[in-house]
Amino acid sequence: MTTPRLVKVASREPAQQIAPFAAILPAPSTMSDSNSAPFALGIRCNNDDITAIEYLAPCAAQVPQSLLAKEAVRQFNAWFADPAFVFGLPLAPAGTPFQRRVWEAIAAIPSGDTQSYGALATQIGSGPRAVGNACGANPYPLVVPCHRVIAADRGLGGFARQRGGFLLEVKRWLLQHERH
Numbered sequence: 001m002t003t004p005r006l007v008k009v010a011s012r013e014p015a016q017q018i019a020p021f022a023a024i025l026p027a028p029s030t031m032s033d034s035n036s037a038p039f040a041l042g043i044r045c046n047n048d049d050i051t052a053i054e055y056l057a058p059c060a061a062q063v064p065q066s067l068l069a070k071e072a073v074r075q076f077n078a079w080f081a082d083p084a085f086v087f088g089l090p091l092a093p094a095g096t097p098f099q100r101r102v103w104e105a106i107a108a109i110p111s112g113d114t115q116s117y118g119a120l121a122t123q124i125g126s127g128p129r130a131v132g133n134a135c136g137a138n139p140y141p142l143v144v145p146c147h148r149v150i151a152a153d154r155g156l157g158g159f160a161r162q163r164g165g166f167l168l169e170v171k172r173w174l175l176q177h178e179r180h
Contacts, residue, residue: 020044021054022069024062027173028080038169041142043072049092052139055170079142083178084111087143094139098126102134109148112178116152132157147174 026040040061042054045068053072064070072089079085095103105124109115117128117135124131135146147170151157159171 020065021062022066023064023073024056024059025073025076026058026061038166038173041076043069043076045069045072046092049090050140050143051092051094053141053143055141055167057166076142080177083180089143091140091143095134095137098130099134099137102126102131103138103140103144103146106135106138106146106149107144109145111145114148114150114154114175117149117157118152120149128152135159142174145174147171148178150175 021042022045023043024040025043027038038058040056040059042052042056043050043064044052044054045066047066047068050068050072064073068090075085075087075089079087094100101124102120105120117131121128121131131149135149138144138146141147147159149157156168156171156175159167
């Protein structure tokens with residue numbers, strides 16, 4: 001059995017530890033599009049709810065530490081096999097009322113489709129930057145598919161508060177996976 005990982009949170013406060021991952025699931029290394037997945041998923045949960053899902057650099061799997069983590073791994077594997085899979089995971093309440101409104105609108109974007117930050121902002125009566133900030137604060141990627149929100153020029157835009165590097169490669173992979 002793999003030892004749970006503790007992660008320190010960067011802060012001006014004294015170092016604090018957050019809950020270890022309840023499971024780590026590497027994305028499949030090959031798909032029908034034959035692109036290697038550039039990430040793994042770190043799943044955090046308590047006894048009742050998923051509390052966070054994080055994109056990690058490719059790494060080894062960690063065996064689920066609870067029944068809920070095992071169910072999350074099952075559902076993520078189902079999504080990897082069929083991106084039209086609909087998640088049914090209990091998510092811990094998170095975010096501001098505005099963020100939750102954005103996340104609900106994002107969850108309504110069908111698999112394989114995208115929507116621009118501006119179009120989503122118009123739909124909920126907000127601005128594109130505020131929508132982008134809410135996307136970046138999403139604690140439940142894939143379940144709340146913020147990767148489906150793109151720039152007005154059809155470019156990737158940002159992803160998880162980053163404008164380049166590792167996470168944009170993840171976004172590119174996710175969009176390509178859903179289009180196949």
